[in-house]
Amino acid sequence: MKMWRFQNLLILLCTAFSRLPQTASVIQVFGYEGRDVKISCSYSWWFTSTEKYFCKEDCGYKDVLITAKQQRKNRYSISDDENKRIFTVTISDLKLDDTGTYWCGVSKEGPDSYTEVKLKVIKDSCCDKVTQIQGDEGGSVSIRCPYESKKKNVLKYVCRGKQPSTCLQRALITSDRQTKRFRFTDDRKSRTFTITIYNLTLEDFGSYLCGVQSDSGLDDFSAVELEVKEFCRVKSSIIRGIVGRPVTFQCSHPPQLRDKEKFFCKGDQLNNCTDMMANPTKFRLHQLSSSCFSVTITELEAGDAGRYYCGPDSQRSFTDYTRIQLEVVSPHESSTVSLSTMTGHVTSPPPPPPPSSSPFMTLFYILPAVVLLLIITLVVLMIFKKYSTKLQVGGVGDVMDSVGLEEKTRINDICENPEDSAHTRISCQRENSPESQQHVYQGLPPTENIYSVCQPLH
Template sequence: MWSLQNLLLVLCSALSCWTCAAGVIQVFGYEGGGVKISCSYDEGYENYKKYFCKGNCWFSRDGLIKTPQRNKHKYFIYDDKKSRIFNVSISDVRLHDAGTYWCGVKRTGYDLYTEVRLEVIKDSCCDKVTEIQGNEEGSVSIRCLYESKYQKQLKYICRGNQPSTCLQQALITSNNRQNGRFTLSHDQKSETFTVTNLNLTLKDSGSYLCGVQTDTGLDVFSAFKLEVKEMCKVNSSNIRAIVGHPVTFQCSSSQHRDTKKFLCKGDQPNNCTDMMTNQTKFSLLNVSSSCFSVTITELEAGDAGTYFCGSDSQLRFKDYTEIQLAVESLQQSSTVTPISSSITSLSPSPHESDVNLLYILPAVLVLLLILTFALFMVFKNKSKSLKVGGVGMSGSNTAGSDEETRINDIYGLEEDESHMNHEANPIYGHSLTEDNIYCN
């Protein structure tokens, strides 16, 4: 009977010690991740064996892992005797790993225990997701709320929806408020922090988590989903115009209702100056469901540059037109060729002028060669004709006799005519003879 009483006393002492374990360690872990438990002990127990167990450790005192053992399956234990803390790590925790564990120090009689409560949470967030939109090459701001008790805690943002790795993969934190394209601003009065992402790309689309670090190891998150819309240029054109003259742009128009037509000037469609405020110089024409026109009157040299026009100044839709406008003076707009003042050429580009010269110069050279050859032939024929005439007058006697015979024949005809006229007309008193001709 006495031995039974002693046994009951020992059991009561053990149970009393079990329930009076010093403190409770609360640990949180994400499914698939790892957790670390730090168990302290009093001075004098440095060389005692330590172990880690789950549930009722009285019947399995060696537990899941013990010193001097270091690794066992997914458990790891290390006793830091200098600081009198032994650390236990559990890797790849699952939902069924949640529960009550004990850090034990093995000694004679009953062991020393510290209770550990492990909570395993799914590694995803969250039930509520806020959707936001941005435009390619634009910017977007994510506004994150937190409770007042976390005002001095670290704030951060990461991509994805896995809380377990969010802090390690943070894009920016409140300790470093500028990181590349990301900036973080903190407004303690409204209990918000805002992360701005500049110069958006299509790859920025996806899930984001705003995180606030806590002392429990289980951070607080809010989830966002960002959609970056592609900026597609419907068309683009290069226009050359003359100073003082009007020019008209053809612009694409959105099929969406209640969209305001716009024309702006600048390097980017989302960062340009609205030109439609000057309605005396810029006028909207021919507005339809698919397109519209904008006319600029009295062009100046300063009007040259890049323009964007479309049907939605907020660029929510994928339709706008890019226009490169070059403004020239009237003298620069035309080129006169040296062959004739009536041949002019309006050269849209230096490349086209070079191509025209390649065709014009050979034609001019051929024309000059033809004119030179023609002049040469004319002078040659005239020279030959003069030479032939000179030889006929000073040639041989035979040639002279023939010529004299032709002259006599001519004068013989004249004599006959004179004789006839003399008979008919008494005015002529003398008749002409061959001797009279040569004497005279």
Template structure:
């Protein structure tokens, strides 16, 4: 006889141990630079080993694990508080591009998240537009772009280094005006124009026109600008004889037709004497239609040989070569710019003796003895590398009236010797991370020493120079081909924020460019929304934002590290769908929503909702998601 047993109710919980990737992480970088790959993991895995691997992730494919701090070009750090581990790949090469896996060890199958690394060369571009201009003029750099980037941020930077261009931009389409730089945009013709006023020779060099892409690397075009000086546009040589007249023809650029013209006598612009106002032997006639003026000197005197170029308004400067009877002629090379007038001379021991009686021999500038047979003399307001100041040569040339006189004259223009910054570089970073400060310089300064300094840039304020590779937390590299030097500041702390100066040494005043470094903590946020859900369910993460960011890129990432969030985003408002993640946006209510389907416990942890700002650091809000096991299911089992 069969017995009927009581009904038994059994409560069963089903656990799914399927290993899946929480979205694909796209990472972009440049050859020769570093890149961070940050991978989040769920609650409960803090003490588990993490690693980065390639290929099939066999033992030989593991690149680095959290049991080792550094291995070859890889370093790793596990932030257990943020439940994120970060692998830094240094000195990237083209072969480093491709697929990687972030791994978390556990009993059974490990947890993997796919990473795709895309690399480009850190130079631009195959085609370079060349522009020439002159000092004090204005110049316009025209930057075309594609229709798809009509609403994207535009910017321009100095140098030829895409990796730091936006960070070091001298002006963006958000700011429109920055000192001598202005930016205007014509969306109809799909181009933006950057105008630079009051150009100096320091403005020479490469510029990159940039368009900021919301995902992937930015888009660039290149321009090479050459700024010429009007000084020494033309050098003419003529001979004159004492007591005879001579006429000097002096051309000038048309835009200087209203400037005062003069003939100058003196060492420098600071002591330049206009001889036209002091003597009847000088007559000036200006022909505006020919953009030229002439000066007639009647009855040449030996003292006229002492006239020399000066840096004053539009005018004429006279240098001279003196030749003793029976001596060979000396070759002349005339150079004149805002810094230097240089010329060569040949001399005899007699002329040397005459030079040695120069009246300023006790001046505080260094004097040098022992003239050689051929001397190169450079005149500068602040520095002289000659064996004597140029004034000594004036004494030589006026030594005796019996010398035959050769007069060489040249046209010079007012040159502004103001050291100025070509815009202010704004650099943004996070405490505990590294930051690069890249500074461009003009052509001709490749061999000059560069440095980074603070405060007044005195000797004690210089942080590092190109004569040293590393100094404390600073390292420096000078790329002479790109005419740009980069200082890396490591392990940033709050006290590192503030004003810096990029410096380039030169005769006279150094060239400075101002840098403002702003820092924030690399974690978020004061308020954290907490969400609970269960395995196999779906969950919606709602991310509000301000009205001003309505048209900006939105994204979400795992972990709590703002510095790498956009780079490691699991989905963005550009993509809308990525595996189990979908993103929708309601601009009217100013919020976007990320939905995650088919949840697993590995989805537990922190998430950052991000809004990408065109300038400055991105804006974030935080959510902590807890995924519990499957909801208990009630099964009725009838036993007979």
């Protein structure tokens, strides 16, 4: 009787243990929210033809997520490499609540074989602390990335954006791969690697991640925000107008600023010039294209002479604008021009012939002189008419010749010939900057090129 009870107890114990998972080592897996994760589970050669499956938590019948026969189910897929004796489970579109304990199961006689899997899902973003750096357009900038002393010999890299999950695949440069515009250096003593970016452009503006590879599958990252300061682009023209007549200025701007409010002001400096649009009757603005607008002064006065500025955004926070020097002359001054300026050289009429007693001989000498004088007069009138109807404005330093101008509006040609318009690259200073009162635009000839960093004007 006692023997029978002992045998029954052994059966019960064996049955109970047969229901417990037979586990090996634990697999630690990390994944990013919204991304995929692969979990690889190995098995012994004598289980090659048996059923494999993947389950969660208690791994009961209802906890089985997918089997090898199903291959794909919902967000789960499974493949079995019998040669390597590894089956791989892929979980797609990870959720934060996918974090937990899973089991790789292999069916066999008696208790199944299990491998425990610990999955942790984190957000695909970085980081709580962001380092701010600045660089100048056309120059270079260095991004410094710290790392732990135990990571001296691992792969390091830098990518654009804020998503760690794809950073290595999108790396601009790695510790084992150099590029033309990016240079990698590693100071192991200070445990800092540096990425230097050359020939900065405005497109380099944005977020960067420094990555340090980790054996855990979850790399270490630090975040950097790069600001690229733009050079000012200033187009300049010198034009001449006539008192009592209209004159039109053309002002260019980037197409993306078309809908911004425009400004047109007068003064020695951009940051303290006087707004002229307060008088819409005299100053009329018209949008000519997506990258150009015009301002017309309807009736010039002598006091309108001076320096003008026009461009997008009434607050003048943008750096693409036009600078115009207007000269105003009286109608009398505009019509007084030497013939040598227009024709280069005028031949003087021949001296009159000596007096003759014969009327026929006198007429013979007078008629050619009259015809020659008429021809010269016609040539001069044709040249004069040509100069009165054609507006000549060059880039910087080319002055519009207002001689003989008709009642037509004079314009600078910045919009029609943007390639030919000279421009100045100059440093914009803030209005409250002491340096701005001394160095901005003062004493700068229109043809001078200045390369400096642009700062927003307020």
